Amino acid sequence: MHDLRVGFSYLVQGQRWVARHGKQFGVGLIPGLITLVLYLGALVALALWGSDLVTWATPFADDWDSPWLGLFRGFLTVVLFALALLLAVVTFTAVTLLIGQPFYEKLSESVDRDVSPDGTAPESGLSLWRELVISGRDSLRIVFRAAAWGVLLFALGFIPFVGQTVVPVIGFFVTGFFLTEELTSVAMQRRRVEVRDRLRLLRARKTLVWGFGTPLALAFVVPFVAVFLMPGAVAGATLMARDLLGEQTGDGDGEDESEGHGQGQGQVRGGSVTW
Structure with a gap:
């Protein structure tokens, strides 16, 4: 419970930080708005033609009697849209x-x-293009992992009662984990922490990650909310990354108000993570 509260406090602190730095907040909205337009177009297209896609994918049901044919394909259409929405939430941050x-x-x-106590920030020393390549590569790895979870949860969704109650809850926790990985990657990549090591750090403190990412996943279901929370989410994830890596935090505007800050599971030494 302690780590859940600490994780949520980082999310709140990040939003407070960008609220105090209006210029950073305004610039941080631009990427989210671009992504939102792209995703809304894709979801609208799925809403309009999703039933046609389900019909094309289930020719074996063409001869079913009414109302079973309509109920079956209607259910699949709803599940398909729900899965697309889940994947949109997971991949929205990466994109x-x-x-x-x-x-x-x-x-x-x-x-x-x-x-930072000395007012400095770690730098990767890489060119912008190299950072973009690494970011794109790592994002694809995470998206594939998230997609595998999405397919599993999609299949479990067919289980009566459990698929409509337990599975959605698990889905939000899974989504929260991957959201946190993507958001902390901004700070982690500058410290040259590889994706495998990032995942190891996050898995070691799952409750901290869920405290940060699960409320964010719930909020990201509303597209406009996702856009406005993204800058603060990046700021909060940077504070969390410092905690996970055991870096000391000073008394700046982003001062951590939670207990246990700076007592992460590892730290960066010479460009790699050590424990």
Whole structure:
């Protein structure tokens, strides 16, 4: 319960940080707005033609009697849209971070400088194009993992009662985990922490991750909310990354108000994670 509260406090602190830094907040909205337009177009297209897709995919049901044919295909259409929405929530952050890499890098660096005792921020030393390639590669790895979970949860959704109650709850926790991985990657990549090590750090403190990511996943179901929360989510994830890596936080605007800050599971030494 302690780590859940701490994780949520990072989310709140991130939103407070961007509220105090209006310029960073305004610039951070641009990538989210671009991604929102793209995703809304895709979801609207699925809403309009999803039933046709289900009909094409289930020719074996053409001869079923009414009302079973309508109920079956209607259920599949709803599940298909729900799965698409889940994947949209999971991948929204990855796509937005990829589009807004330069914006969010700058925001994350500003948070680091603000809370670091010596006023400095780690730098990767890589060119922008190299960072974009690494970010895109790592995002694809995470999206594939998230998609595998999505397919599993989609299949479990057919189980009566459990599929309509337990599975959606699990889905939000899974989504929250992957959202947190994507958001912390902005700060982690500047520290040259590889995706495998990032996942290891996050798995070691799942309750901390869920406290941060699960409320965010619930909020991200509403597209406009996702856009406005993204800058603060990046800021909060930077604070969480410092905690996970055991970095000391000073008394800047982003001062951590939670207990246990800076007592993460690892730290960066020489470009890699050690425990």
